[in-house]
Amino acid sequence: MHAAIRLPQRIPNLNLTIYEKNPEIGGTWYENRYPGVACDVPAHSYTLIYEPNPEWSEFYASGQEILRYLQRVADKYDIRKYMKFNHKCLGGTWNEEKGKWKVEIEGPDGKKLSDECDVLITATGILNNWKWPDIPGLDSFKGTRVHSAVWPEDLDLSGQNVAVIGNGSSAIQIIPRLQKIVNRLDAYARGTTWISPPLAGSKVEEHNPGGGNSNSPPKNITNIVTFEEEQIRKWKQDKAAFDQFRREIEYEQHLSYKALLQGTEDQKAGEAFFTDMMKKKLEKKPEIFEQLLPSFPPGCRRLTPGPGYLEALVQPNVDFIKTKIKQIHPDGIETEDGKIRKVDVIVCATGFDVSGQKYIPLTGRNGVKINDKWAKQPVAYNSFAVDEFPNCFITAGPNITLSNGNLILMFEKVVEYAAKSIKKMQREGIKVMVVKKEAVDDWKEYCDNFFPRTVFATKVFR
Numbered sequence: 001m002h003a004a005i006r007l008p009q010r011i012p013n014l015n016l017t018i019y020e021k022n023p024e025i026g027g028t029w030y031e032n033r034y035p036g037v038a039c040d041v042p043a044h045s046y047t048l049i050y051e052p053n054p055e056w057s058e059f060y061a062s063g064q065e066i067l068r069y070l071q072r073v074a075d076k077y078d079i080r081k082y083m084k085f086n087h088k089c090l091g092g093t094w095n096e097e098k099g100k101w102k103v104e105i106e107g108p109d110g111k112k113l114s115d116e117c118d119v120l121i122t123a124t125g126i127l128n129n130w131k132w133p134d135i136p137g138l139d140s141f142k143g144t145r146v147h148s149a150v151w152p153e154d155l156d157l158s159g160q161n162v163a164v165i166g167n168g169s170s171a172i173q174i175i176p177r178l179q180k181i182v183n184r185l186d187a188y189a190r191g192t193t194w195i196s197p198p199l200a201g202s203k204v205e206e207h208n209p210g211g212g213n214s215n216s217p218p219k220n221i222t223n224i225v226t227f228e229e230e231q232i233r234k235w236k237q238d239k240a241a242f243d244q245f246r247r248e249i250e251y252e253q254h255l256s257y258k259a260l261l262q263g264t265e266d267q268k269a270g271e272a273f274f275t276d277m278m279k280k281k282l283e284k285k286p287e288i289f290e291q292l293l294p295s296f297p298p299g300c301r302r303l304t305p306g307p308g309y310l311e312a313l314v315q316p317n318v319d320f321i322k323t324k325i326k327q328i329h330p331d332g333i334e335t336e337d338g339k340i341r342k343v344d345v346i347v348c349a350t351g352f353d354v355s356g357q358k359y360i361p362l363t364g365r366n367g368v369k370i371n372d373k374w375a376k377q378p379v380a381y382n383s384f385a386v387d388e389f390p391n392c393f394i395t396a397g398p399n400i401t402l403s404n405g406n407l408i409l410m411f412e413k414v415v416e417y418a419a420k421s422i423k424k425m426q427r428e429g430i431k432v433m434v435v436k437k438e439a440v441d442d443w444k445e446y447c448d449n450f451f452p453r454t455v456f457a458t459k460v461f462r
């Protein structure tokens with residue numbers, strides 16, 4: 001979306017075509033519709049930097065609210081005219097002689113077509129390839145089976161016996177919602193996880209004391225941190241005050257960066273705070289605390305605030321199951337201890353395939369394939385440029401994800417860089433622009449030296 005807005009603004013004579021496999025804009029927020037889907041960073045920072053939204057009704061806006069925001073912005077900038085919906089890009093091949101990319105597309109009717117471009121930007125996201133978990137017998141299940149990433153619109157789970165497999169970001173958002181309406185919920189957790197206090201927590205305290213996962217006693221007994229109509233009205237009237245609020249939110253989020261550096265006082269204090277908060281919330285079932293507590297430091301995996309998750313786990317209608325699943329039967333799930341729990345519904349909140357192998361197939365110079373090049377380790381200069389892949393920019397490349405803030409900001413920067421590069425090509429008549437291998441190697445060396453200092457380099461034992 002940002003590319004569709006910014007590129008024509010920066011390069012007025014640009015001929016832009018965007019191939020989108022879905023029938024509508026929104027990406028992550030169009031696809032993910034499971035109960036409780038929401039951003040896990042403050043919504044006021046999860047916006048395009050030039051399109052602030054004083055109207056967010058919640059601190060962690062729901063997926064539906066984010067989708068409405070994106071649709072409104074798309075209308076405002078009239079960007080749908082660049083988009084060919086229901087067109088899936090199957091891959092691209094660089095033609096050195098022409099200095100162009102040839103892209104293969106599958107149209108809405110399944111017909112294949114191709115297109116050519118001087119510059120290719122892949123903005124295919126990170127979390128698109130959802131997959132069923134590899135559990136014996138999954139296909140034999142006779143009840144309802146759903147994956148969090150393709151949630152059926154009219155699925156009503158009220159009064160049902162439900163198993164949720166997974167304890168990653170999606171499960172952490174789904175479980176508090178389902179717990180309230182189902183008869184029984186079996187929460188199968190393979191790994192351990194940190195549940196974090198909110199990023200920019202002081203703002204939560206200001207607006208909903210005790211909300212989110214803060215440690216102070218709740219005033220209005222809610223985990224959903226909302227903004228009052230009155231507050232929204234004030235922000236709409238007073239742009240300076242609203243800008244200041246956004247700045248503070250952004251600043252406070254990024255302060256937590258210090259806690260991502262291994263062995264620092266901030267890191268130790270953060271870990272102690274998280275541990276204490278989780279222990280308190282799991283007081284009623286302390287065995288869950290023991291089973292959930294990770295051996296790796298907070299931030300090693302993306303932090304999940306998960307308001308209401310720990311509270312849901314201690315409810316009488318929830319069983320937290322850490323024993324490994326052995327197999328799935330037509331009517332339930334068997335764990336390795338031989339216990340079979342019968343259920344009506346299995347929710348697979350087991351996430352996405354994020355391995356470099358599944359990147360959209362691109363063939364660069366001399367027939368080099370990106371998935372071969374990245375087989376051992378995906379590397380891209382500044383996360384967006386790959387040697388042997390000229391005139392190509394990747395918005396969500398290796399190492400772009402951050403643990404202490406929103407990703408939109410990062411993608412915006414990549415698009416700005418691409419816009420500058422395209423302008424330079426136009427201005428100076430440059431046919432081919434490609435990052436040097438030495439620059440990529442230097443970047444890799446920098447990363448290889450930087451990351452061991454951070455919590456990201458900690459080993460995760462399941």
Ligand SMILES: Cc1cc2nc3c(=O)[nH]c(=O)nc-3n(C[C@H](O)[C@H](O)[C@H](O)COP(=O)(O)OP(=O)(O)OC[C@H]3O[C@@H](n4cnc5c(N)ncnc54)[C@H](O)[C@@H]3O)c2cc1C
Pocket residue numbers: 001019020021022025026027028029032037038039040041046087088089090123124125126127128170360395396405406407408411
């Ligand atoms: C449940 C969930 C919660 C999240 N919460 C947060 C959060 O709180 N904060 C945060 O920073 N990030 C969050 N993320 C990460 C989120 O993916 C990014 O923030 C952001 O939405 C990514 O934007 P994107 O445009 O790069 O990718 P996407 O939103 O995934 O969009 C990619 C688009 O490319 C299209 N596409 C993909 N492949 C093809 C193809 N071959 N041909 C044509 N079109 C294609 C897709 O249909 C999609 O529309 C979350 C992700 C999920 C799944």
